[in-house]
Amino acid sequence: MDLADFALHRWTRRSVLTLGGLALAGCTGGGDGATRPAGTSFGIVDWVGYTPLYIAREKGYLPEAFNVRNFPSPGQGTLAFAGGKLEGGAEVTAGAVDVRAKGKDLRVVMVVDRSVGGDGILARHSIRDLADLKGRKVALELGSVSHFFFLQAIAGAGLSGRDITIINTPPDAAGAAYRSGQVEAAVTYAPYLGSANRAQADGRILFDSARLPDAISDIYVFDARFVQAHPEVVQGFVDAVLKGLADLQADPQAGYALTARLLNITPAEVEDYLRGLQLADLALNIDMLTNPNSKSYLPNALQSLARFLKDQGQIPAVPDLTNVVDPRFVLAARATQR
Known part of the structure; x- marks a missing residue:
C-alpha cells in the first residue's frame, strides 16, 4: 500500500458519517454477541493509531481466542458490529454516535488516540x-x-x-x-x-x-450485552492494549517496523503519521472517560457530536448516550498498576 492508498484507508475511516444509508436501522444491539462461544471477534481497518493493538496481537497479549479482523472499509465493519457478527471494534467518536442513533447498544471502553496536528x-x-x-x-x-x-x-x-x-x-x-x-x-x-x-x-x-485536540478521537467499543456477560475479556483487551503501548514507548522503532509491515508503508512514514496523533495512555483515558471537569471529557464530546449530526441530518434524533461510556476497565487497569 503506497501513501495514496494509505491515505484512502484513512479517508474511509474518517468518513464513517456518510454511512447513513447502510442498513443499520433496527439493530437493537448484540445479536449473538453476548453468547457466541467460538471466541471474540473485533473489527478494525488499517490505521497507525492501532499500533499498540498490533503489538499486543503480535506478542500474544490479547485474551485467548480474541480474533482481530481487518476490514477493507469501516462500512463493512460497522455493519458486522451492528448486526451482532462482531463483539467489538474501533470507531471514530462520530461513528459510534451514528451507530448508537440507529439502535445499537454499545459501550466505549477505551480511547485509542486523538488528533493533535494531523x-x-x-x-x-x-x-x-x-x-x-x-x-x-x-x-x-x-x-x-x-x-x-x-x-x-x-x-x-x-x-x-x-x-x-x-x-x-x-x-x-x-x-x-x-x-x-x-x-x-x-x-x-x-x-x-x-x-x-x-x-x-x-x-x-x-x-x-x-x-483543538478534543475535536477528533478514535475509540474502542464493545457490544453492551457482551460487556455485561464477559467483562473479563474486555478487561483483558484493555490490559493488552496498554501493554502494547508500553512496549511502543520502550522501543518505538520496533513498533514502527511492525506497523509498517502490516500497512505496507515505511517505518519513517509510521513515525511521521504518529506525530499528528496523541496515543491515549492510561492517564489520558481516565481523564477523558471519568473527569467531567476536563475539557477532554468524552461524554460531553459525544453529546456535542450527536447534536451536530442531528443538525446536519445525519441522524434522526439525538440518541440516549447516558451509559455509553464505561470507564471501569481503565480504572481497574490503574488499580493493578499501583
Whole structure:
C-alpha cells in the first residue's frame, strides 16, 4: 500500500458519517454477541493509531481466542458490529454516535488516540485569521469529522457555518483544490494537509488540531450485552492494549517496523503519521472517560457530536448516550498498576 492508498484507508475511516444509508436501522444491539462461544471477534481497518493493538496481537497479549479482523472499509465493519457478527471494534467518536442513533447498544471502553496536528485548515495569506474566513469559500466534506472540527474552530472566532460557503469536497480533492488555486481555503488531513501546504506557496496551515485536540478521537467499543456477560475479556483487551503501548514507548522503532509491515508503508512514514496523533495512555483515558471537569471529557464530546449530526441530518434524533461510556476497565487497569 503506497501513501495514496494509505491515505484512502484513512479517508474511509474518517468518513464513517456518510454511512447513513447502510442498513443499520433496527439493530437493537448484540445479536449473538453476548453468547457466541467460538471466541471474540473485533473489527478494525488499517490505521497507525492501532499500533499498540498490533503489538499486543503480535506478542500474544490479547485474551485467548480474541480474533482481530481487518476490514477493507469501516462500512463493512460497522455493519458486522451492528448486526451482532462482531463483539467489538474501533470507531471514530462520530461513528459510534451514528451507530448508537440507529439502535445499537454499545459501550466505549477505551480511547485509542486523538488528533493533535494531523487535521487542519489551509488558507491563503490573504486570509489573515479564522475570523477572516467569513464570506469565503471553503472546501471540506459535509457531515464529516473534518466538518465538525472546522465548525468548532471557527466558533472560537465568532463564526458559524452560515458565515461560510462550504464546497462539499472529499479530503483528497479538498487538498488538491487548494493546491491548484480553485479555493482559498480547505479542511483536510495528513498526508493531503502537508502536501497541499508544501505545494502552495501563497498560503499556510492557518489552524490545526493541535490547537483543538478534543475535536477528533478514535475509540474502542464493545457490544453492551457482551460487556455485561464477559467483562473479563474486555478487561483483558484493555490490559493488552496498554501493554502494547508500553512496549511502543520502550522501543518505538520496533513498533514502527511492525506497523509498517502490516500497512505496507515505511517505518519513517509510521513515525511521521504518529506525530499528528496523541496515543491515549492510561492517564489520558481516565481523564477523558471519568473527569467531567476536563475539557477532554468524552461524554460531553459525544453529546456535542450527536447534536451536530442531528443538525446536519445525519441522524434522526439525538440518541440516549447516558451509559455509553464505561470507564471501569481503565480504572481497574490503574488499580493493578499501583
